[in-house]
Amino acid sequence: MGYYLIMNQAIAKVYSVGNYTISETDTKRDVDFRRFNVSKDGARKPYVVTFQTNTGRKAACSCPAGIRQLGCKHVVMVKSVYA
């Protein structure tokens, strides 16, 4: 008997916060613990919010404030729905 690895079976939950849509995506390169797309209605590209720990303490976002590590509303938004 072996184990079967079934990929891509998880159904991601999608949340709406105001004008934003938040969805969880696959992690990348084993550096993220959890990874989310945060997209505003009408925006071309989502911002990517990542957490490096399961407690969400180390968070990053691809928006201008997030890149400068100032903290941003996207991280707060993701925490508010996935906490």
Ligand SMILES: [Zn+2]
């Ligand atoms: Zn942000």
